[in-house]
């Protein structure tokens with residue numbers, strides 16, 4: 070299996086707090102690599118460094134063997150890195166269709182054209198329609214994002230990320246705040262996505278992680294304390310100590 | 321859509337007949353008020369392009385307005401003197417040359433200012449645009465050759481082939497034609513691929529970055545386009561006033577353009593024109609009523625900002641029974 | 644050389660004035676996220692109130708409390724009636740509402756005092772000069788201004804770094820949500836900060852009154868320079884306001900004093916003067932452009 074994303078010795082400090090402490094991990098094509106850890110462990114901080122929103126203090130990030138450590142967010146996206154946000158971040162004044170359309174439009178390019186009509190970009194809108202038709206948001210195309218439920222917004226985040234046809238997706242707690250049924254549906258979807266893109270999955274929901282992950286890394290205080298298959302992580306005493314033992318503190 | 325089109329054509333017809341109507345009513349001053357409204361409307365709509373559609377609060381747009389005016393002034397000055405501007409460029413009074421020149425120069429300056437100002441955002445962006453406009457203001461004040469604080473008098477309005485631009489009605493019709501083209505062009509840009517991306521950036525820059533859209537160059541492009549539109553309006557204003565002076569770039573002028581935008585409705589296509597009309601009418605009514613009219617204007621502004629949302633455009637669509 | 648020292652002192656004096664205004668402005672930006680164009684109006688109101696009371700009573704010193712009180716009261720009124728409604732609004736609304744305030748204040752002043760500038764008489768003892776060096780007399784009053792400015796800077800330093808209020812202010816400037824989450828009465832904090840800013844602006848206005856003409860428009864003139872100070876210093880940073888204030892005061896004063904005569908070496912007199920003054924007026928803005936190229940967030944701005 071070829072490695073899509075390769076992280077080496079990543080570090081990030083916020084003042085006195087070491088939020089990312091010498092993190093090294095790989096995500097291979099066709100796999101879901103889950104990153105778990107208690108609240109405040111530094112998972113979102115890590116995602117933000119991988120996506121380029123935060124600049125790491127040290128370490129390297131490679132995407133398909135290319136060093137992307139110094140690239141901007143947009144440049145990384147152009148090279149096939151996709152993400153969703155833990156706290157959904159969408160275009161609130163637009164409809165569901167327009168949000169998906171924007172993702173496709175951004176991916177297609179040609180956006181400095183001031184003399185065309187965006188409504189007439191057929192390739193964009195036909196694909197947007199197709200994506201939404203096959204999604205859980207079918208029937209909601211004309212709804213404004215501001216009027217969507219939390220679960221629907223999470224869905225839209227995922228659809229927009231997938232519309233960009235990424236090589237790897239960073240999913241920051243896609244199931245947080247979802248009801249049981251919605252979570253089940255999301256698990257089913259991620260299962261299918263695996264064939265199209267590598268996934269770094271950040272998740273609190275243990276059930277989901279153990280159902281989906283091919284590999285698991287456990288992050289505590291910014292440091293990876295264990296890495297391995299689901300079974301290895303389950304039986305790792307350090308993990309039980311640091312993480313599962315404190316399960317009632319999780320949210 | 322068709323209803324819009326009928327309304328638009330009706331409005332255009334009334335505007336086109338304005339010289340005849342004001343003549344019949346014996347109110348020639350009203351025609352010159354209308355001319356100024358159209359010109360300021362273009363300036364305000366250009367500002368609204370960055371402000372309402374792009375979410376960039378520029379407090380320095382008077383700079384582009386003034387630069388547009390000064391380009392006309394410079395070219396006129398060198399034509400009458402028979403000298404070369406910077407020893408290179410001959411003067412001219414052909415509108416077909418002066419307008420594009422004004423648009424080009426304003427665009428270049430907007431590119432410079434935008435490149436610096438867009439390195440930051442929010443409150444800094446406001447202060448930086450204001451500061452650079454002020455710098456350009458002082459620049460023109462220091463140009464003694466071109467009148468310094470007093471500005472350049474342009475004895476004759478620029479010429480167009482086959483037209484008598486000294487005639488008030490002809491001048492008005494030319495401005496109206498340019499305004500109409502400007503409006504159609506602006507509408508086109510807003511509805512273009514670029515317009516959609518700009519709208520996305522205004523709503524959520526972080527999301528757009530995650531879609532691979534680097535904000536800076538799109539915002540800069542919008543800023544340049546906006547500066548060009550404002551420069552066009554400035555060039556027409558200099559022709560109308562037969563005068564280009566530092567007053568055109570005074571910082572209060574930037575404030576006035578913003579007031580027009582908010583009076584009409586931020587982020588609407590037609591709002592800035594309504595706002596420019598409301599502002600100019602308000603100004604002429606209030607100032608005929610008392611020399612202390614800015615006091616009333618200040619209070620009206622406070623009430624509008626604190627008390628209403630959406631400006632005149634919102635009022636119009638509410639009256640029209642939509643939303 | 645003597646001339647140079649004198650101009651440096653003048654620059655220092657202008658610099659501390661800019662600091663007094665910028666300190667309040669930068670805190671209001673940093674803590675409340677509000678852009679307040681009417682800050683210059685508070686400066687003007689301080690100048691007018693102080694000058695008026697000084698002229699009526701014949702005592703310069705009574706002008707000081709009058710200026711401070713008028714500016715602070717106006718500040719509280721602005722905060723309670725207008726600015727408080729703007730905290731949650733976008734910057735555009737803030738700009739326009741406070742632009743409305745400027746128009747209102749300027750016309751009110753014209754209604755009250757007319758368009759003629761007012762002048763302030765300095766009290767005996769302050770209207771003379773001090774011999775700083777042999778051959779270098781310097782106006783006592785300007786020295787006093789520098790001293791007061793530096794004193795305020797030291798006072799602010801202690802207030803911000805050594806008191807509980809200061810701690811909240813510092814926390815608020817870097818992380819607004821944090822302070823809110825701590826359960827601090829954020830409203831009171833805002834009112835206090837705004838009042839403090841108004842007080843400093845009023846003080847600056849009255850201090851400047853004897854060396855400038857007190858007139859409508861004086862507030863906007865200095866406000867624009869103050870913006871440059873805030874941008875160069877970094878929004879929210881008092882230290883930045885101090886460093887940038889002094890820097891700009893010096894640059895502006897020295898350019899105005901020496902550039903025309905330097906240019907006169909290479910071109911005819913009248914043109915040299917016009918160009919020299921022109922470039923000097925643009926100097927602080929050019930400086931801002933350079934700082935922005937190197938440090939977009941200002942010298943002491945948060946780098947994150």
Ligand SMILES: Nc1ncnc2c1ncn2[C@@H]1O[C@H](COP(=O)(O)OP(=O)(O)O)[C@@H](O)[C@H]1O
Nearest residue numbers: 083086088106107108109110111112113114115
């Ligand atoms: N911008 C920031 N500045 C300072 N501290 C931060 C910042 N972002 C996150 N942190 C801190 O870093 C730690 C990790 O946060 P985060 O990555 O959000 O954790 P997780 O996603 O695992 O819950 C937390 O202690 C958080 O308070």
Ligand SMILES: [Mg+2]
Nearest residue numbers: 112113114155
């Ligand atoms: Mg998180």
